[in-house]
Amino acid sequence: MVEAADIAIVSFDRFVHGSDLDRQAVAKEVYDAFSSVGWVYISDHGVSRVDEVFGLAKSFFDLPIEEKLRWRLRDAEVNQGYTADGDEANGGVDHKECYEHRRFANPHCPSSNELPNFKETLDDFYGQCLTLALNVLKCLAMAMDLGDNFFDNITKKADPQLRLIHYPSIERKIVKQEGHARIIPHTDFGLCTLLFQDDVGGLEVDPFHTGDFKPAIPKRGTVLINIADLLQRLTNDRCRSTIHRVVSPRVAGDILPSRYSIPFFIHPDPEVLIDPIVKEEGEVKKYEPVNAGEWRTWNTKRNYTTLRESIATA
Numbered sequence: 001m002v003e004a005a006d007i008a009i010v011s012f013d014r015f016v017h018g019s020d021l022d023r024q025a026v027a028k029e030v031y032d033a034f035s036s037v038g039w040v041y042i043s044d045h046g047v048s049r050v051d052e053v054f055g056l057a058k059s060f061f062d063l064p065i066e067e068k069l070r071w072r073l074r075d076a077e078v079n080q081g082y083t084a085d086g087d088e089a090n091g092g093v094d095h096k097e098c099y100e101h102r103r104f105a106n107p108h109c110p111s112s113n114e115l116p117n118f119k120e121t122l123d124d125f126y127g128q129c130l131t132l133a134l135n136v137l138k139c140l141a142m143a144m145d146l147g148d149n150f151f152d153n154i155t156k157k158a159d160p161q162l163r164l165i166h167y168p169s170i171e172r173k174i175v176k177q178e179g180h181a182r183i184i185p186h187t188d189f190g191l192c193t194l195l196f197q198d199d200v201g202g203l204e205v206d207p208f209h210t211g212d213f214k215p216a217i218p219k220r221g222t223v224l225i226n227i228a229d230l231l232q233r234l235t236n237d238r239c240r241s242t243i244h245r246v247v248s249p250r251v252a253g254d255i256l257p258s259r260y261s262i263p264f265f266i267h268p269d270p271e272v273l274i275d276p277i278v279k280e281e282g283e284v285k286k287y288e289p290v291n292a293g294e295w296r297t298w299n300t301k302r303n304y305t306t307l308r309e310s311i312a313t314a
Contacts, residue, residue, distance in 0.1 A: 190231075
């Protein structure tokens with residue numbers, strides 16, 4: 001049996017409802033997790049309707065492909081709507097389909113007549129995820145003595161991305177092919193990511209980029225949060241953006257079961273300059289400054305090469 005990744009579980013109730021000492025203690029636990037393995041399980045997180053959103057995801061992805069394509073993502077810069085199996089790839093072929101939901105505008109979204117309660121529920125869930133994410137970032141700001149509102153000040157107009165993902169049931173031999181996976185190894189490219197998993201499993205992390213992937217097993221009642229590339233750059237490598245992938249779950253048989261997950265990707269305001277923070281005398285900045293909006297657009301377009309080609313030839 002493969003040993004699971006050593007990822008801390010931190011109760012967030014003490015941060016929201018505790019004393020100043022409680023808040024400082026939680027902030028340190030979160031920072032320690034992000035600066036060691038780059039991941040943390042948050043329990044008592046206050047995000048409700050998780051099961052309801054998983055149910056809506058299943059209802060959406062169970063629709064005929066012709067209907068889902070009516071809401072197809074058409075612009076990688078806007079990055080909202082539906083993407084079919086194989087549309088998104090970055091150096092390989094990912095076998096999954098997705099729906100992207102955004103903060104301010106969702107033109108490619110089923111109406112209440114087409115899918116009752118879909119948009120309303122996702123909007124509410126989105127707001128809860130955003131609140132949790134900003135509080136987690138506040139932990140980092142406190143632990144690094146940046147001022148409690150450091151991340152609030154660079155996310156005032158932030159437009160995070162809520163993603164529903166469905167990994168269809170598939171023959172194991174297909175994802176075992178070279179260059180194929182449920183999701184190929186990658187790092188996230190924003191500030192951080194919240195991830196809700198179902199019970200199927202398959203997520204693996206490589207905290208030290210050595211090729212030694214460990215399962216990040218689903219833990220009921222928790223949200224798994226990881227650092228992404230922009231936050232590693234901003235903290236000058238104090239926090240770790242680590243490689244992860246989704247592979248065949250550890251189940252018997254030639255047919256892999258369907259899997260669902262719900263990530264929530266946090267990005268800063270598009271005009272923000274991400275310039276590494278140096279805090280020690282003689283510390284050298286390890287990265288050049290980048291514009292957050294340009295960084296996001298460049299990475300998104302790179303991921304949707306397959307989608308752009310298919311739309312161009314449609």
